[in-house]
Amino acid sequence: VSPRAVAGAEIQRILAIVPWIVAHPGAAKHDVAARFGMTMEQLDDDLALVLMIGVPPYSPGDYLDVDDDGEFVTIRLADQFSRPLRLTPAEGLALLAAGRALLAVPGSDPEGPLATALAKLERALDLPEVGVAVGEPTFLAAVRDAAARGERVEIDYWSAGRDELTTRRIDPEVAFFAMGEWYLSAYCHRAEDERMFRVDRIRALRPTGEHFDATPRDEEIGEVFSPRPDDPRVTLELAPAAAWVAEAYPAESTTTRPDGSIQLVLAVSEPTWLERLLLRLGPDARVVEPAAARRAGGDAARRVLARYTGGSVGEQSGRQDSTAGPADRRPDPSARNRA
Amino acid sequence: VRLAVDPDHLDGVLGELGSDASVEPGTTIIAISVTNRAAFRGVVLGFLEHVEVLEPADVRADVVAWLEEVAATPA
Numbered sequence: 040v041s042p043r044a045v046a047g048a049e050i051q052r053i054l055a056i057v058p059w060i061v062a063h064p065g066a067a068k069h070d071v072a073a074r075f076g077m078t079m080e081q082l083d084d085d086l087a088l089v090l091m092i093g094v095p096p097y098s099p100g101d102y103l104d105v106d107d108d109g110e111f112v113t114i115r116l117a118d119q120f121s122r123p124l125r126l127t128p129a130e131g132l133a134l135l136a137a138g139r140a141l142l143a144v145p146g147s148d149p150e151g152p153l154a155t156a157l158a159k160l161e162r163a164l165d166l167p168e169v170g171v172a173v174g175e176p177t178f179l180a181a182v183r184d185a186a187a188r189g190e191r192v193e194i195d196y197w198s199a200g201r202d203e204l205t206t207r208r209i210d211p212e213v214a215f216f217a218m219g220e221w222y223l224s225a226y227c228h229r230a231e232d233e234r235m236f237r238v239d240r241i242r243a244l245r246p247t248g249e250h251f252d253a254t255p256r257d258e259e260i261g262e263v264f265s266p267r268p269d270d271p272r273v274t275l276e277l278a279p280a281a282a283w284v285a286e287a288y289p290a291e292s293t294t295t296r297p298d299g300s301i302q303l304v305l306a307v308s309e310p311t312w313l314e315r316l317l318l319r320l321g322p323d324a325r326v327v328e329p330a331a332a333r334r335a336g337g338d339a340a341r342r343v344l345a346r347y348t349g350g351s352v353g354e355q356s357g358r359q360d361s362t363a364g365p366a367d368r369r370p371d372p373s374a375r376n377r378a
Numbered sequence: 379v380r381l382a383v384d385p386d387h388l389d390g391v392l393g394e395l396g397s398d399a400s401v402e403p404g405t406t407i408i409a410i411s412v413t414n415r416a417a418f419r420g421v422v423l424g425f426l427e428h429v430e431v432l433e434p435a436d437v438r439a440d441v442v443a444w445l446e447e448v449a450a451t452p453a
Contacts, residue, residue: 177389
């Protein structure tokens with residue numbers, strides 16, 4: 040059994056930071072940290088990781104070179120990175136899609152070297168019928184604007200994890216792109232705590248006319264999902280076809296068997312999240328424990344079937360209360376309180 | 379494929395399906411072309427009982443058969 044980490048916001052951020060610093064040699068580290076919404080400590084950690092980036096055979100000249108005097112930083116690319124790439128169309132398209140996602144990372148320069156390179160790549164691919172763009176949810180511009188102006192807003196928000204629509208007043212802080220979705224970090228007056236919202240799940244947004252202190256924080260954006268210690272842990276048995284779950288979600292432990300099947304443990308904060316996952320996986324997944332969660336998939340399936348058949352869901356329609364899920368991402372429980 | 383969507387979830391389903399999806403005027407019925415049935419089924423089931431595949435019949439039957447298999451899985 041081994042812990043399994045999911046490369047998420049950190050890797051995205053590093054991939055966005057590197058081309059920016061390369062294009063701005065001698066950049067002030069405080070400026071870099073401010074631009075990408077990170078702490079100085081976090082920037083130092085990222086730069087330490089950048090020092091490890093290289094290409095085979097990993098001789099000294101094959102790594103990125105980071106010149107960091109504590110106040111200013113320069114990154115030089117290894118010669119290998121200067122050589123022209125020969126990409127297949129499929130590789131080019133994948134690179135284009137990944138690059139576009141990186142441009143959505145806060146702080147990336149929409150007209151910088153990454154954007155320029157992607158424009159060249161798009162022309163080289165010569166795919167006039169194919170557009171690659173990172174979709175922007177309806178209220179992304181509105182929450183960004185509210186965050187910049189320090190305007191408290193009222194939102195109608197659909198919580199996928201609990202499958203409920205709520206109305207709440209929030210102080211938007213920062214919107215960011217991670218794991219393929221746009222998220223908003225905000226102070227929620229309903230929860231009286233920091234919360235992470237998926238922007239595409241905001242159903243309506245209304246100004247309140249109230250304002251809050253929008254001074255940029257010298258704090259790290261919380262993880263998109265940080266399980267709480269008391270979140271139920273669910274052990275799943277997955278067929279090889281469902282192995283993607285171990286990569287897509289932050290499993291606390293993963294065991295891969297010789298036949299390719301996987302057993303993993305997930306922190307599940309909301310019961311409906313588990314239902315949705317089990318319906319999606321169908322026969323490729325089985326709940327091992329806790330026993331109370333073993334009926335979650337079947338009960339959800341019967342409930343959905345009732346819509347198709349017009350029949351009664353039956354006495355097994357009750358949802359499990361002891362399970363929950365990472366889909367509705369919560370901020371780190373240690374996040375500050377401002378109530 | 380035509381989908382019946384609960385009004386509260388219309389925006390969310392449209393967001394998941396992307397710009398190719400269209401809403402039939404005056405209704406909460408969505409029409410969209412589907413090329414990958416498995417991926418489509420995953421999106422639809424992600425909205426639980428709030429979305430129903432109306433037609434074509436074979437796509438609807440595919441979803442129903444999938445649900446029946448999950449429902450029949452021993453706890």
